[in-house]
Amino acid sequence: MKRGSALRVAVVSGLHRTARQGTVDALLTAVPRSVGVHHDFAEIDDGLVYRVTRDRWGIRDRVPVDLAHACASCTLREDLIPLLRRLATESEHELCVVETWDSVEPHTVAEAISLEENLELGTVLTAVDAEYVSNDLTTHEQLDERGLDIAHNDDRAVAEVLARQIEYPNVVVATGLPDPVVSGPLLEQLNPAAAILAPGPQLAEVATHGFDPAAATQRTNPAWAQYTPGHTGRVRTVTWTRTRPLHPERLHNALEDIVARSLRGRGRFWIASQPDTLLVWDSHSDLISVHSGGPWLASLPEAAWEMVPEMRRASVSLEWCPEVGDRRQHLAFTGVDLDAEELVARLDSCLLTDEEVGTSFPSDPFADVPPERQP
CATH class of the missing domain: 3.30.1220.10 (CobW-like, C-terminal domain)
Known part of the structure; x- marks a missing residue:
């Protein structure tokens, strides 16, 4: 059971850095006594991760983080969660805005925060630049081709990461005007449950709505999700x-x-x-x-x-x-x-015919599919 003095946290993710930073700025401006936290992985290949904190007036500090291993999951476990616990104890801030790195998917961060007794997950937002949504959902580029990979074995595609970032949150913040013919409908159909908003003072209200990771899993886990046309x-x-x-x-x-x-x-x-x-x-x-x-x-x-x-x-x-x-x-x-x-x-045309029902299939191209991928 969470205490009444729990620190409210908003998670902001997004592959489009400028849109994401603008969304964080909008939240920090709209919510009094708020602080932003961001882990910078730009130098992760050299084993360096920096924690950046800021408020509505700008950057407060930028410090290197001492980690057992320089990786996203280690940063979450060894630095972000302990920091949020400390901020909750100090009771100085009304809202902490956690800004994820470009290619970090929000679900692991949101789920970890939701398990903490003195933290209240107020909202999960993904920020996108409407101008680039269509292109980045159709590109063949890998993260490493853009310098966005955060591990040597990170073989994810740009389109894969962006789609997951859009599908999970309860709010999608679109910078620029989404095209009503393509980019707007893409956002709506990839995540029908999300409110699509522009950055601005209205984000202060959604920061208090509350986010349910279980409901997000219900929507996004393909083993039981119910999709609609x-x-x-x-x-x-x-x-x-x-x-x-x-x-x-x-x-x-x-x-x-x-x-x-x-x-x-x-x-x-x-x-x-x-x-x-x-x-x-x-x-x-x-x-x-x-x-x-x-x-x-x-x-x-x-x-x-x-x-x-x-x-x-x-x-x-x-x-x-x-x-x-x-x-x-x-x-x-x-x-x-x-x-x-x-x-x-x-x-x-790929379904079994009546004649094929009940027959055996000694040749199976799917025989060696891997088990469920772990986040």
Whole structure:
């Protein structure tokens, strides 16, 4: 139970540095007695991380941080959380604005803060520059090509990071005017639950709304998320749900064509060669990652269900089918000028035919998919 004197914290993430810093400035200006904290990873290759604190009048200090290892997770665990605990004890500030580094995804920071007794997670915001949203969601660039990687093995793509930053928060702050035909609808359809605001004094109000990481996980975890279709301007989101398994080889042969049709694909799918394994689809532009999301609930003994997250069990209850349980295809594809009929027809062509139901599949291109990725 959190105490009434808990320090309120706002997390601001975003690949677009100028937009993110402007959003932090707007919060610091709008909320009295607020302070901003940012960890600068620009020199992480040399083992250096700097903590920068500022208020509405500018930078207060910039100090090197002594870490066991120079990495984002170590910084969170060894410096940021202890600092926030100390600020909460001092009771000097009404709000602490945590500004993440460019390529840091907000969920790990938000979840760590939400577990602290004397910290109150007021809001999670992602700041974007409306001018660059469309290009950065379709680019093939990797983080290291822009100098944004924060580890030697950080092989994430720019589009992947930006999409995750947009999909998680309860507020997206757009600098510039989002295009009502493309960039605006992209923000709305990638995260229908987020308020889309301009930077300004109105951010003071959202800083007090409260952020629920469990609800954000419910929306974003592809093992149980429920996606909805949408169509605004040139942007369309197509959801595809079927209760028949996919042919592993036909799907594998069609992957390149399917992925190329959208800029974001997400969800869960079922292939006939692995009837007990929920597979996760995660695509960005023409890049796709497939990994195991664990077992379908229908493959587990009923006694094991108590070990499954409650939010997943609730989702399953909405879509349970007597014949196949929770096994299904539930995929969402968001794209610009996306041809819904052609996409659905291509996906349907990968399903088992009546003649193929019950046959074996000795050749499985998905046999070696990795387990669920850890943040």
